[in-house]
Structures are given as C-alpha cells and as structure tokens.
Amino acid sequence: MAKAIYTPVLRHIQDLNHQVWVVQDQTLTAVPRKHSMVPATVSLIPCQYPETLETEKGIPMYLGLDKPDVCLFCTKTREQPMLQLEDKNIMTLYHHPEPVKPFLFYHSKSGRTSTFESVAFPGWFIAVCSEGGCPLFLTQDLGKAYTTDFELTPVN
Amino acid sequence: MGMRCLLVCGVSIALPLFVGADVCKEIGMQNETPSVGQPFAFNCTFPPITFGKVNVLWYKNSRKIPVSQNVHSRIHQDHTWILFLPLAWEDSGIYKCVIEETDHCYRIHINLTVAKRSWCDNSGTSVSTLSDEYKQILHVGQDDSLMCHLHFPKSCVLDSIKWYKVKKKFLLTAWECVACDSNAISCGCDFLAERVGNGGRIPKIIYPKNNSIEVQLGSTLIVDCNITDTKENTNLRCWRVNNTLVDDYYSESKRVREGIEVPVSFQDHTFYTVNITFLEVKMEDYGLPFVCHAGVSAAYIILTLPAPDFQAYLIGGLTALTVVMLSLVGVYNVFKIDIVLWYRSTFHPNGTTEDGKLYDAYILYPKPQRDSQSHDVDTLVWKILPEVLERQCGYKLFIFGRDEFPGQAVASVIDENIKLCRRLMVIVVPESPSFSMLKNMSEEQIAVYNALIQDGMKVILIELEKIEDYAAMPESIQYIKQKHGAIQWSGGFAEQSQAATAKFWKKVRYHMPPKRYPHLPLLLGYKSGGC
Structure with a gap:
C-alpha cells in the first residue's frame, strides 16, 4: 500500500462570475453564491501515476465530493462526452495502480483560475453556463458562452 | 370533425406526458428565494442536451397543464424560461420543466419560495437580512469584478443596470445593483468580503537543493523535503526515483520509504x-x-560515499610503523647476541682482514692467593678458554705464561703482545687481595692503560664470581666495568661441559671480533662446535 496517509485536498470551486458549485439533489450545479447556501466541498487528489499521461496539460487529478462519496467521471452518450457523478471513493481511484482515465482531469492553473480537462476526452473541459443555474457539463468550446475557468478556494 | 381534432390533439399532448412521466430522468431540485413584487426569471437548461433541438415545457406543482406561453400573462413561459412579472406571494411552490428530445426526457425542479426583502426598499440596507444574499469576494490587488445576477430572456429588455455603493464597514462592503425594464424594477444586493489573494505561485522546494549527501554504506538515512506552497494548492508532493514513486520502486523490500x-x-x-x-x-x-x-x-539528492580520511590513515600508518619499529628494537635487544652471531656465521663479514694483529684476544688474569680461586682461574684460562674460543670457535688467544717467548721481561711481553691483540679479556675475582697482580704490577697497569687509550681496544671483563663492590677494584677495572659492563662466569669448571652455544659463551663471542675467513688450514679440522 502506497502513501496511505495522503488525503485529498478539499476546496470550494467557483467561477469569476461568483457562481459556485453546489450539489442540488445529487446534481452538481453552478449557481450564484449566496450567504445562505453551502457550496459543494470538492475533494481533489493528484494521480500517483502520471507517467503515461500528457502532464504538460496539467496535473492529472481525481475529482470527487466530500459527501456523498461520488466522483466526477466522463462518459460518452450518443457521441457526446458527458459529465456524470458516480458512486466511488476517491481514495479507491487514488490507490489504483494505474490511471483511471474516465475519472481523471488535467488540472491546469493560470493565475487565480484553473481549468479541468478530461483525460479520457482530450479537448473537453468542465464548464458551466455563464448565466448560472445549470448543471456542470463538458464543452470543447473555450472562451465562448460557457465558463471553463474556475477558482479554488479553501474550505473554512 | 372539430371534436375529433380536439381528441387527437388532446391525445397527442397527453401521450408524451404520459410516456415522459415514466421515462423522464430526474436532474435535480434547485431552490430559489426571490423577493415578492420583483420580476423573476428562471431558465430551464441542461447542457449539453438543451443546446440541441429540444422541447421544453414548464409546469407548476403537479398540474398537467403547462404554464401559459402568453406573453401578457403574469406567469408565462418564454422559450426555455419561466417568467414571473412580478412575483406574488402565492407563486411559492414546486415548478418543473420537462425537456424532451427525440428519445430522451429530462426533468428539472425548482423549489420557489417567495420572500419579503427589506434591502430593496428605500430605507437602505439592513445587515441582518443580507444572510441570504449574494456573496461575492474580491481579491485585493487584483483585477476583479462583481456580477449582477439578473438573468432574463432576450425578449426582456433591461434598460440599465446601475451600481450603488450602499455601505462600507471594516473588510465588508455592501453594494446594490438595480436594473429596470418596462415592466418592473429588479434589485439585488451583493455582499463583499475582501481578502488578500496569492494566486499564481508555484510550490517552492526549500530543501533539497540538488545537492549530494555523504553517507556510509549500510547506515540509516532520513532526508526531509521542505516545501512552501499556497494554501489553495492541490499539488502532489512525493519522492521519486527513476521517475517512480519510491514506495512503489521499493514495494517489495520496503528498504526506502516515503514518510x-x-x-x-x-x-x-x-x-x-x-x-x-x-x-x-x-x-x-x-x-x-x-x-x-x-x-x-x-x-533531488544524490548519495555519495564519504571521502577517505587521509589524516586518519596517516596517523594509523605512523602508529603502526612506530609499533613495528619498537617491536623490532625490542626483538633486537632481546636477541641481539643471537642475531649478530647468526649474521657473522652466515655472511662471514671480513671486517678485520689484515689489521696487523696476530691475536684475537689478550687474556689478562689474576693470581689469586686462595687455592680454590687460583684453581678456578687456571682452569678457565688454561683449559676452558682455549678449548672453547680456540678449538671450537677458531680464535687465537694470547695467554700470558703460554704464548710469550721465554726470557722476555713481563712488562715488555705485555706491552708488545697486547698491541698484537684485537681484544683485551680481563678475568676478575671478588677478593681484592687477589688483585695484587694488577695492583702491584705497575708495568702491567701502564700497558693496560696504553692499550685502552692508544689503541682504543675493546675490553671484555669476565667476573669469575659475582662482585658486589667494585670500589676495592683498581680504577682501570672500575672504568672498564662502567664503560663496557661485565660478563659473569656461569658454567662449571669441568672441561668437557663447555659448549660455544651456552649463554655465557655467546656473550663472550658477541664481544669478540668476527672470525676471519678464510682462515688457516689448521682450522679446517676443528669442530665448529656451533660457533
């Protein structure tokens, strides 16, 4: 067993429009942040075996939620890469002896903001609607109507 | 005809709903708490599904009839949006939008709670009511912006959005944005907290510094990696060797582990x-x-073997050398006589060739008055010395009374013959009166002095018995004793018992000159006797 002590880092994630990721009825959604709401606590842990991955795109990371035990995962539905939540403990993925690509995202940081690019579907990024109130999805249109730049803030 | 059409239309509307109720996928429930009397709009969107060609219908609660699409209705659907112009208390409840595409169906719910707000009236902002309002954080020292979350469909024209700074407190500033359109006024308040940002930093490894570490083979070693990083970082920190995690690289032996x-x-x-x-x-x-x-x-770190300690080697080497030297000196001192005799017998050094001497030693002996002593001296001088030194070892002695020519004066015999000798061997006995020979015979004394001083002749002093007090001895004897020491006779006086290898004889032979080789043919017949 390698590095059993390593634990995921916990973050709140929002975009520059102050829309924060929240879990609403088992769906990860970006909504305007309010005092009254509890943002989703996202757990992130780097892949231990990035050798076979394109690490110049960023640090390969597993993304999950602190509670419940679900992880973000990319799958293809009708030729369309889709972002879903799957019941999975992030440490199970972490200890897997090779990269579990559908659950991996290249975390690339530029200044304050980060992007998350699917490892399974290169060129597809985690995105939210600019106008808020929509579930997270994958897009390959960068810098258009959707927001793909996110800010990670420590959980207080 | 009209009835039939109505029936068909009714079925065509009801059928998808009926089917949809069974196969629709629930996307989730969103909570909204807009203010009474204000316009409110919510977009039914489920990317990327809603980017394509889909049919969206809004319903209130569990009603089967969709929300009106009449733009003049206070509540109506506009494309994918549901609009409340404005909100009334009775609008609270669950709303659902159904998204239908060719063979899939999705359902999104919103839980609408109409609330009363004080922040939008003219009295200004009340902090106690801000808890449900937008929380937007600006970073000090960075370009940043606030967002007025007033989202309406394209058909709604927002004349302008104005920003008002409402209140400023320590680290907290309240802002208000106001938008107007032809129908109503919408308000929102943003509540801001300032903090210091530090984005964009990369982790800094303070140690190691691509350095080497000297470590002994077989020892235990622990090396810390010290890193500073931002509080928000998500970086992996680990030790690798050959680009593999050390815990994996040494997964079997576990000899090297990450802490x-x-x-x-x-x-x-x-x-x-x-x-x-x-x-x-x-x-x-x-x-x-x-x-x-x-x-x-x-x-990285690189392990290296410690450099050899030359100083330690030098000190060790010198110590070992000193010990060896001291040992050799000790061994030489203990076995000096044996070594010299062995050397002489092995290598036959020829250091005394042709020095003009005829004899190897002049034997000077007393005439004790006591019979026993006199007998012992005679036995030694006349029998034992010739037997061992001459017969066994091949030396040639001058013994007064044996080797002088008849008729010579005693003084001249001593004086002349002593010069022909390489050593002077003096036999002494303890009792002083017995030394009358040396004491009284002034000529002989002079000869002895001359021999000692002029020729620097080596003297061998042999004590027949242990002599406790040399004070009674002549000064010449005291001088010889002091300078050369004395050899004490240790054997008996039986003629046959003498062997040149006895301890006493070794000492004597050591002080005698090396034998001369090749020597006279007459010596060839002699037993060497271990000489």
Missing part, C-alpha cells in the same frame, strides 16, 4: 515536510538521483 506528509499552516502559505527514509544505504543507491516533487517543482 508522512506534515503540513504546517501559516497566514498566507503552507509549509510541508515529506521525508524519505533509507533503512540501509546500499551500493546501488549511490549516484542515483532521489527526486522530491511538489507539483511542477522538483529537486
């Missing part, structure tokens, strides 16, 4: 320590970079 990561939190950064432990340093570890990684940063 527990210890984070220490500071105000604006976190300090991490991750160590690597070598339970036993092996030869293969030397020269191999062990790399500490922290995100994109990396730094």
Whole structure:
C-alpha cells in the first residue's frame, strides 16, 4: 500500500462570475453564491501515476465530493462526452495502480483560475453556463458562452 | 370533425406526458428565494442536451397543464424560461420543466419560495437580512469584478443596470445593483468580503537543493523535503526515483520509504515536510538521483560515499610503523647476541682482514692467593678458554705464561703482545687481595692503560664470581666495568661441559671480533662446535 496517509485536498470551486458549485439533489450545479447556501466541498487528489499521461496539460487529478462519496467521471452518450457523478471513493481511484482515465482531469492553473480537462476526452473541459443555474457539463468550446475557468478556494 | 381534432390533439399532448412521466430522468431540485413584487426569471437548461433541438415545457406543482406561453400573462413561459412579472406571494411552490428530445426526457425542479426583502426598499440596507444574499469576494490587488445576477430572456429588455455603493464597514462592503425594464424594477444586493489573494505561485522546494549527501554504506538515512506552497494548492508532493514513486520502486523490500506528509499552516502559505527514509544505504543507491516533487517543482539528492580520511590513515600508518619499529628494537635487544652471531656465521663479514694483529684476544688474569680461586682461574684460562674460543670457535688467544717467548721481561711481553691483540679479556675475582697482580704490577697497569687509550681496544671483563663492590677494584677495572659492563662466569669448571652455544659463551663471542675467513688450514679440522 502506497502513501496511505495522503488525503485529498478539499476546496470550494467557483467561477469569476461568483457562481459556485453546489450539489442540488445529487446534481452538481453552478449557481450564484449566496450567504445562505453551502457550496459543494470538492475533494481533489493528484494521480500517483502520471507517467503515461500528457502532464504538460496539467496535473492529472481525481475529482470527487466530500459527501456523498461520488466522483466526477466522463462518459460518452450518443457521441457526446458527458459529465456524470458516480458512486466511488476517491481514495479507491487514488490507490489504483494505474490511471483511471474516465475519472481523471488535467488540472491546469493560470493565475487565480484553473481549468479541468478530461483525460479520457482530450479537448473537453468542465464548464458551466455563464448565466448560472445549470448543471456542470463538458464543452470543447473555450472562451465562448460557457465558463471553463474556475477558482479554488479553501474550505473554512 | 372539430371534436375529433380536439381528441387527437388532446391525445397527442397527453401521450408524451404520459410516456415522459415514466421515462423522464430526474436532474435535480434547485431552490430559489426571490423577493415578492420583483420580476423573476428562471431558465430551464441542461447542457449539453438543451443546446440541441429540444422541447421544453414548464409546469407548476403537479398540474398537467403547462404554464401559459402568453406573453401578457403574469406567469408565462418564454422559450426555455419561466417568467414571473412580478412575483406574488402565492407563486411559492414546486415548478418543473420537462425537456424532451427525440428519445430522451429530462426533468428539472425548482423549489420557489417567495420572500419579503427589506434591502430593496428605500430605507437602505439592513445587515441582518443580507444572510441570504449574494456573496461575492474580491481579491485585493487584483483585477476583479462583481456580477449582477439578473438573468432574463432576450425578449426582456433591461434598460440599465446601475451600481450603488450602499455601505462600507471594516473588510465588508455592501453594494446594490438595480436594473429596470418596462415592466418592473429588479434589485439585488451583493455582499463583499475582501481578502488578500496569492494566486499564481508555484510550490517552492526549500530543501533539497540538488545537492549530494555523504553517507556510509549500510547506515540509516532520513532526508526531509521542505516545501512552501499556497494554501489553495492541490499539488502532489512525493519522492521519486527513476521517475517512480519510491514506495512503489521499493514495494517489495520496503528498504526506502516515503514518510508522512506534515503540513504546517501559516497566514498566507503552507509549509510541508515529506521525508524519505533509507533503512540501509546500499551500493546501488549511490549516484542515483532521489527526486522530491511538489507539483511542477522538483529537486533531488544524490548519495555519495564519504571521502577517505587521509589524516586518519596517516596517523594509523605512523602508529603502526612506530609499533613495528619498537617491536623490532625490542626483538633486537632481546636477541641481539643471537642475531649478530647468526649474521657473522652466515655472511662471514671480513671486517678485520689484515689489521696487523696476530691475536684475537689478550687474556689478562689474576693470581689469586686462595687455592680454590687460583684453581678456578687456571682452569678457565688454561683449559676452558682455549678449548672453547680456540678449538671450537677458531680464535687465537694470547695467554700470558703460554704464548710469550721465554726470557722476555713481563712488562715488555705485555706491552708488545697486547698491541698484537684485537681484544683485551680481563678475568676478575671478588677478593681484592687477589688483585695484587694488577695492583702491584705497575708495568702491567701502564700497558693496560696504553692499550685502552692508544689503541682504543675493546675490553671484555669476565667476573669469575659475582662482585658486589667494585670500589676495592683498581680504577682501570672500575672504568672498564662502567664503560663496557661485565660478563659473569656461569658454567662449571669441568672441561668437557663447555659448549660455544651456552649463554655465557655467546656473550663472550658477541664481544669478540668476527672470525676471519678464510682462515688457516689448521682450522679446517676443528669442530665448529656451533660457533
């Protein structure tokens, strides 16, 4: 067993429009942040075996939620890469002896903001609607109507 | 005809709903708490499904009839949006939108709670009511912006959005944005907290610094990797060798392990320590970079064998040499006589060739008055000395009373013959009166002095018995004793018992000159007797 002590880092994630990721009825959604709401606590842990991955795109990371035990995962539905939540403990993925690509995202940081690019579907990024109130999805249109730049803030 | 059409239309509307109720996928429930009397709009969107060609219908509660699409209705659907112009108390409830595409169906719910707000009236902002309002954080020292979350469909024209700074407190500033359109006024308040930002920093590895570490083979070694990084970082920190995690590289032997990561939190950064432990340093570890990684940063250590300690070697070498030398000196002192005799017998040094001498030793002996002593002296001088030194060892002695020519004066015999000798062997006995020979015979004394002083002749002093007090002896004897020491006779006086290898004779032979080789043919017949 390698590095059993390593634990995921916990973050709140929002975009520059102050829309924060929240879990609403088992769906990860970006909504305007309010005092009254509890943002989703996202757990992130780097892949231990990035050798076979394109690490110049960023640090390969597993993304999950602190509670419940679900992880973000990319799958293809009708030729369309889709972002879903799957019941999975992030440490199970972490200890897997090779990269579990559908659950991996290249975390690339530029200044304050980060992007998350699917490892399974290169060129597809985690995105939210600019106008808020929509579930997270994958897009390959960068810098258009959707927001793909996110800010990670420590959980207080 | 009209009835039939109505029936068909009714079925065509009801059928998809009926089917949809069974196969629709629930996307989730969103909570909204807009203010009474204000316009409110909500977009039914489920990317990327709603980017395509879909049919969207809004319903209130569990009603089967969709929300009106009449733009003049206070509540109506506009494309994918549901609009409340404005909100009334009775609008609270669950709304659902159904998204239908060719063979799939999705359903999104919103839980609408109409609330009363004080922040939008003219009295200004009340902090106590801000808890449900937007929370937007600006970073000091960075370009940043506030967002007025007033989202309406394109058909709604928002004349303008104005920003008002409402209140400023320590670290907190309240803002208000107001938008107007032809129908109503919408308000929102943003509540801001300032804080120091530090984005864009990369992890810094303080140690190691691509350095080498001297370590003994077989020893245990622990090396810390010290890192500072931002508080928000998500970097992996680890030790790798050959681009493999050390815990995996040594997964079987577990000889090299990564330690527990210890984070220490500071105000604006976190300090991490991750160590690597070598339970036993092996030869293969030397020269191999062990790399500490922290995100994109990396730094390595290389183990090296300690440089040899020349000073220690030098001191050790000199000590060993000194010990050897002292041992050799000790051995030489103990076995000096044996070594010299062995050397002489083995290598036959020829140092005394042709020095003009006829005899190897002049034997000077007393005439004790006591019979027993006189007998012993005579036995030694006349029998034993010739037997051992002449017969066994091949020396040639001059013995007064044996070798002088008849008729010579005693003084001249001594004087002349002593010059022909290489050594002077003096036999002494304890009792002083017995030394009358030396004491009284002034000529002989003079000859002895001359021999000693003029020729520097070596003198061998032989005590027939142990002599306690030399004070009674003539000064010449005291001088010889002091300078050369004395050999004490240790054997008996039986003629046959003498062997040249006895301890006493070894000492005598040691002081005698080396034998001369080749020598006279008459010696060939003699037994060497161990000489």
